[in-house]
Amino acid sequence: MTSEDVFQGKVAVVTGAAGFIGRAIVMAMTRRGATAEILDRVVADLTLEQVKAQGGQAHAQVCDIASSASVDAAIADILARHGRIDILVNCAGGGQRIGFVETTDEEWFTQINANLSGAFYTMRAALPGMLARKSGAIVNVASISGIIGGLPSKGTQGRSGPAYGAAKAGLIGLTKWAAREFGKHGVRVNAIAPGPVLTSQVMHGYDYGVEDYPIPRMGAPEDMAEAVVYLASPASSYVTGEVIKVTGGVGM
Ligand SMILES: NC(=O)c1ccc[n+]([C@@H]2O[C@H](COP(=O)([O-])OP(=O)(O)OC[C@H]3O[C@@H](n4cnc5c(N)ncnc54)[C@H](O)[C@@H]3O)[C@@H](O)[C@H]2O)c1
Numbered sequence: 242m243t244s245e246d247v248f249q250g251k252v253a254v255v256t257g258a259a260g261f262i263g264r265a266i267v268m269a270m271t272r273r274g275a276t277a278e279i280l281d282r283v284v285a286d287l288t289l290e291q292v293k294a295q296g297g298q299a300h301a302q303v304c305d306i307a308s309s310a311s312v313d314a315a316i317a318d319i320l321a322r323h324g325r326i327d328i329l330v331n332c333a334g335g336g337q338r339i340g341f342v343e344t345t346d347e348e349w350f351t352q353i354n355a356n357l358s359g360a361f362y363t364m365r366a367a368l369p370g371m372l373a374r375k376s377g378a379i380v381n382v383a384s385i386s387g388i389i390g391g392l393p394s395k396g397t398q399g400r401s402g403p404a405y406g407a408a409k410a411g412l413i414g415l416t417k418w419a420a421r422e423f424g425k426h427g428v429r430v431n432a433i434a435p436g437p438v439l440t441s442q443v444m445h446g447y448d449y450g451v452e453d454y455p456i457p458r459m460g461a462p463e464d465m466a467e468a469v470v471y472l473a474s475p476a477s478s479y480v481t482g483e484v485i486k487v488t489g490g491v492g493m
Contacts, residue, residue: 245274251274258288259288330381336356338402353407353408361415384401388484468485
């Protein structure tokens with residue numbers, strides 16, 4: 242359990258928070274006192290509205306995390322306004338169900354950049370301040386696809402493509418590399434690996450056969466958010482380099 246004001250006074254940067262899981266993460270963190278700084282390539286109006294409605298604090302910038310220049314400018318702006326970043330959650334990303342041979346160079350790099358390079362850019366920009374203060378928590382939103390090579394759905398619906406699986410596996414590797422390097426400097430780096438979550442990505446009729454999962458339902462964005470809250474909070478102060486699967490037990 243994390244107390245209801247566990248993030249009071251903390252500045253939390255969350256990428257991809259115009260989307261379903263990122264929005265749930267921002268809601269869960271701001272409800273516990275964090276000030277959220279959202280970076281997304283699209284305007285995060287709905288998220289800002291919902292945070293405001295629950296009495297929380299959030300600010301959003303349009304930022305393409307696949308561009309290091311865009312990320313550097315956004316992080317510099319946040320540091321200029323707050324002087325610190327306590328928590329960084331890399332949630333932006335997504336994938337396409339494209340076959341191996343059909344994956345073009347352009348598609349490959351689009352997915353690698355959105356799911357992996359973007360997290361490297363935000364971490365590189367946020368880490369100097371965290372290291373100087375000897376305090377910080379980074380949580381990367383990977384995927385069960387990065388562990389098991391894509392989560393199959395039924396019939397001809399297939400699974401996420403090779404670029405997505407490779408990018409999320411890379412994100413897990415990046416998480417562990419950074420955890421080894423920065424733990425002694427007070428910065429923890431962890432990841433979650435969601436299974437199928439009821440969001441825009443999977444609402445379009447994919448059938449994962451979740452009735453056969455140990456917990457027989459789709460995940461909710463809020464399930465992911467609570468795992469992120471744990472990894473970002475002092476409740477996990479002796480945990481680093483870990484990947485928590487939030488999958489209802491599939492891929493255990
Ligand atoms: N939904 C699932 O079943 C599921 C499962 C495993 C992992 N995930 C991961 O969870 C994260 C959130 O997914 P979601 O389901 O909420 O999807 P979503 O599409 O609702 O949200 C993703 C957000 O990332 C943003 N984004 C993508 N590329 C970006 C870029 N280059 N720069 C800035 N922002 C960018 C999008 O604009 C969007 O707001 C993703 O990283 C996804 O890979 C989702």
